[in-house]
Amino acid sequence: MTLMWLLAALATVPVLVVPLTSALGRRAGWPLAIGFLALAAAMIPSARDVLDGGEVAQTVAWLPALDIDLALRLDGLALVFVMIALVIGAAVFLYSVEYLGESRQLGFYLWMTAFAFGMVGLVLADDLILLFACWEITSLASFLLIARSGSGAESASARTLFMTFVGGLTLLIAVVLMIVATGTTSLSQALASDVWADRPGFTAVVAVLVAVAGFTKAAQFPFHPWLPDAMAAATPVSAYLHAAAVVKAGIYLLLRFSEAFSDVPVWNALLISVGLFTAAMAALFAFQQHDLKRLMAYSTVSQLGLITAAIGVGTEKALTAAVIHTIAHALFKSGLFMMVGVIDHSAGTRDLRRLPELRRVMPWSFATVILGTAGMAGIPPLLGFVSKETILGSMLEAPGPAWVGMLALAAAGTGSVLTFAYSAKIVLGAFVDGERELKDCHGPGAWLFLPAAAPIWVGLPLGLAVGVLNTPVERAVQAMGSSTAYPLKLWHGLAPELLVTAAAIAVGAALMTRRRALYRVVGDNFLPGTGADALERIFDEAGDLGRRISQTVAADHPRRHVVPPLIVLTLLLGVGSLAILTSGDVPATQPDLWRPVDVGLLVLIALGVIGTCLADSRIAATVSLGGVGIAVTVQLFALGAPDVGLTQLMVEVLTVLVIMLVLRQLPGRFGHSHLRRPGGPLVLAGGLGVAAGVATWLLTGRREKSVPADYYLTEGTEVTGGDNLVNVILVEFRALDTLGELAVLGLAGVAIVAVLATIPSRTLDPPGRTHRPSLRPVGALRDPQARTALIDPESNLRAFQLLLRVVVPVLLVLSAVIFWRGHNAPGGGFIAALVASAAVALVYLSRPDDRAVGSPRVHIALIGGGVLTALVTGLIGYADSSFLQPLYGTVAGTKLSTSLLFDVGVYAAVLGVVMVAFDRLGASPPDVPAEEPAAETPTDRTKEGIV
Amino acid sequence: MTVLPITVGILVAGGIYLLCQPGLVRIVFGITLLSHGANLVLLSSGVSAWRGEPLTGTADPADAGDPLPMAFVLTAIVITLAVTVFMLALARIGHDDSTRHMPDTGENHRA
Structure with missing residues (x-):
């Protein structure tokens, strides 16, 4: 051998x-x-x-x-x-x-x-x-x-x-x-x-x-x-x-x-x-x-x-x-x-x-x-x-x-x-x-x-x-x-x-x-201690030293960590822009850089940002943030990026939903402590905002179309057989980037499961700390119909559930269609998965209790399976030349590519992460009143997921 | 004169302001605004003069937008979603998102 x-x-x-x-x-x-x-x-x-x-x-x-x-x-x-x-x-x-x-x-x-x-x-x-x-x-x-x-x-x-x-x-x-x-x-x-x-x-x-x-x-x-x-x-x-x-x-x-x-x-x-x-x-x-x-x-x-x-x-x-x-x-x-x-x-x-x-x-x-x-x-x-x-x-x-x-x-x-x-x-x-x-002793077998x-x-x-x-x-x-x-x-x-x-x-x-x-x-041992003791002492001392060193810079509040780099960034952008401007060697901008619609969106975005910053109610801030997101989405469409716009739209919806779920566990208001000394943050925000704007103005829009852009626009379809160039870049030309992104995405999902599973439920949901608004003072409760709706979620949701019987299949079919056409028209794995996620979100919202839609096993299987599918697709590429090299074939007259398989991986991983978000973050704390009987404690459920 | 840089500036300013606040939820909102701003910067790098959709057969290649920054932004949006969700998970621990004090995580730091 x-x-x-x-x-x-x-x-x-x-x-x-x-x-x-x-x-x-x-x-x-x-x-x-x-x-x-x-x-x-x-x-x-x-x-x-x-x-x-x-x-x-x-x-x-x-x-x-x-x-x-x-x-x-x-x-x-x-x-x-x-x-x-x-x-x-x-x-x-x-x-x-x-x-x-x-x-x-x-x-x-x-x-x-x-x-x-x-x-x-x-x-x-x-x-x-x-x-x-x-x-x-x-x-x-x-x-x-x-x-x-x-x-x-x-x-x-x-x-x-x-x-x-x-x-x-x-x-x-x-x-x-x-x-x-x-x-x-x-x-x-x-x-x-x-x-x-x-x-x-x-x-x-x-x-x-x-x-x-x-x-x-x-x-x-x-x-x-x-x-x-x-x-x-x-x-x-x-x-x-x-x-x-x-x-x-x-x-x-x-x-x-x-x-x-x-x-x-x-x-x-x-x-x-x-x-x-x-x-x-x-x-x-x-x-x-x-x-x-x-x-x-x-x-x-x-x-x-x-x-x-x-x-x-x-x-x-x-x-x-x-x-x-x-x-x-x-x-x-x-x-x-x-x-x-x-x-x-x-x-x-x-x-x-x-x-x-x-x-x-x-x-x-x-x-x-x-x-x-x-x-x-x-x-x-x-x-x-x-x-x-x-x-x-x-x-x-x-x-x-x-x-x-x-x-x-x-x-x-x-x-x-x-x-x-x-x-x-x-x-x-x-x-x-x-x-x-000798009585308990016996010879060996x-x-x-x-x-x-x-x-x-x-x-x-x-x-x-x-x-x-x-x-x-x-x-x-x-x-x-x-x-x-x-x-x-x-x-x-x-x-x-x-x-x-x-x-x-x-x-x-x-x-x-x-x-x-x-x-x-x-x-017995005549030495004062054993080697193991000595080593333990070394470990302890090293740990203490580490803690002492870290204490000099540690801060729970992130402001201390982010402000110095932000100041440096502001200076860098500001001084750099000035230097470029004074050098006089600035090419002219392209004509037509802006359209009237940009101005309208600018106004909407500005209003939304101000609202998000000033709102005291968390829900108001969330609504403003959602408004900004929608305006940005329209801006993306206006820039001729339909794939990006669709993605942003779906992400915006899902983000707002997840924020609402989390807000139920948090106080209703931010508190006005930030207005007491707003000087520092305002100066920094203004400075960096101006610097970022000037740098963007100075450094973009001043050239002809780039060489890669020209290549993709003229050759991309011929090489890959796909008309949607953004999608073919994602799954073929730059699939390695996407694979890395999937890994980050998947890790975020796994990290949520892991973090929430390791925290005991008494600290995760401390007793007596529910911020659920009391129903009593709400004026609408005098109306018997509204009262029934709030007190009895079961019957309140019936119409919604009935609606979903139609909507969910439609969404799933839509998701499949969007996935399939992604190579040639706006769509693809990301968007399709987000559409399917929307179906998951609707199913979750239609439940009278906070039951999870999928089990932790399903989440991990989706995330892990997605990343693995993408990896395996990459390995298949070795059959031709290199990692992630797509292979092409024609099945029943349609030109297919292994990148479709890669997109399946994308789809699964994205769906898995969004499901984790809903199931992990949407769970009710254990100390809610008995009117929500099926509510499990989140830690119990996550523990199952770890086993 | 152009508009997008102003939009970027406003988004960045709002994001930074929120990033300096003492509650994790506002920090998350700040990061969301910042990422909107960053995405628009990325798209601007493709020159906003050409706004045709980069779909072969739909737009004239001479007029189509640069698909490369678009691909970058698309993945960036999804990563933002993942990071946002993760930070929100941290914010809900102990039903208190204040960053002035650490929540007790039941962890024993001196094993």
Whole structure:
């Protein structure tokens, strides 16, 4: 199978998860496990090529304009990580079936498989941009897997995201620097570049950036706190991500870049010191833990520290050690994580202080955990022994004087003592010590136990016959630029590392015989706080700082925000106009710029504007505003823009209706507070009004017809087959603009739903704050007929409802006709949708109660469906040449275009937004009198819409 | 001499005056007036001397108005509708559209 197909298959899996989980629930783990194993098997031919010393590469142009390729490359190093991701992934999926609760588990499988895609993409990437993108996918998937584990996990997931994004940022900087310096986005070419040798200062900077990125993912000090935090996630997540995959992404990055940086002193120093410090520190922390999972987390941090240090040493032996320990650790640690889950399932707790002597009920688990922890502690003849031995041995090769190597070995040895101690603590605490009675405990089922135990058991034959790993490891090391690898053997003779291991075991064993005293001495956390606390403090401080900064400019009243830019705009327009006028270089205006009708409209508009500004009654202001709108509409028709005029007319009607709906919830009057100090606003309004008028006069109407106008007017119809040029511009020539506009429109609708849904009803409609005018003082109520009409809306509306039986179908037919003819005559999607909206508005108004016309689902479906239809139409354009390129065809003698489909999208989105406006804003508050029985509270209804 | 710039000036002046008022509904009205003004500016850029409808076969191309600003204005009108409706939704929160104090939205800013 080619690499591209592997990645495509992995990208498809998350999509398949949706139907799989809905059909099989948690049992979706079965097909997923089989699928992952099948993918691993399908990679065997490519793997064989790699083991024979070749390299499999495949490149597809991705963004040719930017010279970025979807370049994939399978070499020895990538092979190791691909296999870990696929095989351990399969084991974890098998395990998940039994481990997870009986429910759909969509989120779990979705993000786990998405993560696997990101991880495999990361290790296969031979393009720096692709590498970075996949790196971020693994970060996000890891975050989502933690975040979905309940309310307690929210802050933990946020901290994880923060830490890993710090690394993401440094990686991004490093990637950009590398691309700029080496002139290529190809990872292999960048690594082989001469830049690294020629510019040592630059190399050191990039090396540190890459190292920090690796540290964040591989949980190295000071970024380690995220890993214990991440234990909030489900155990299978930890077994996969936090043992085998996500943390190994950090290791992969460091290994991959060691080709370029292994001779850079700052890289050696940083990796060795941080790695060894982390190894020893985390081993101590691990020993302090009571929660088995947190213990495993710190143990992982510690083991990764050893690997990091080995990468820092950078010799053939050290890199060999890093690769083999990565494999060994992925096996025993994912198995141990799963075994913790087994213990948790069987005993109902994973707290070492509360676990009984489980060996009596779970002998097999007992043996398996012994095997796993023995591998972790580096006891022969397991694979863990070989790998740890190699790491210890490689410490002596640390660059610099001999004492550096000795010191490194001593530090690693200290870590080993603690590793032995906490490994023993796991076994003794979980299976041997313990006072609790065994009665509620039971052995695990086979399907829970086997996938957990298998990765651990594999460590035994692999340790005995470690020679089989020589070729894959050698290929991996060669991929990092070394000529050969250090040969792996179970028995290397009496080397210093063997002595260190023996000493570590002896000291560790001696300590553990006095373990009760030791637990007391080491005790709980002796530091004032945890890393998580420190991070929370940083978050709080940053938030406070942000609030303090924002307070200096914040104002609830928008005037403070709009006035300064408006003053600047006035000055700009005024001074600019003056400068143009005084330059004397002003072309003459075209003749006939105005017609008599403009003057009449000017008067009407002026009166309307004055009325809107001065009215105290909100309804009066609305009427004036509507008057202005109608006058402007006539002006639009007078300018020869029938489409615009029709749109404005419909919008005007709908706007006024929506305003009336909202006004019912608001006080009847504005209040005259604005007249108290009208000076400032008046001066600004006058100034900007004059400036806008002068600028319009000066800058328009002084040229011949523009080139685009000429083009559209003479060629537009020939190109598109449509006579209505405004419509063909909207849906064909400039469809991208319209698509963007649809997105804004749709977002406004979604935002209304979202905003109103998130506000509790007691604040949305505060009790005792209805502004509904009381009916009593109205003089007309003395007239019995008017009284009935107001008190009894049901019968009052009957005539209206009867009328609508005719009017609504007519409007809908009209809407269809307007839509259809839009290409050739005034009309099109916008206007047709607004006509249909008018029908919706009428239906809404004819209801005696404030019932919604459509359900929230309908609104979202219309908006989303509309935008999607437009997008899909755009994609169809690729069949010809480019996005949104219309395709033409002739059906039954009529020339048709895909732009008609685009217009359908426009239609749906506009209709959806107007329906949202009526249904959301027209709802009655809950505290109205009982005469409107069907009134629901708006929040209840919107909540339905969110679910 | 021409008329449209005066119309634009009046609409802008009224819009700005309302924009500076303390109630959200008046601000919305102000934005409506401003957008009328802006739309007329856009159409003026197509030169108001030619007022034929840009429908092929209806008007003489030499006399037809510029369809490009018209298309811009058409979408602008619909966006204005969306923005207006959204702001009206904000105005109704708490049955009080005063911008002098923020409505309580039940949100806890210090999580």
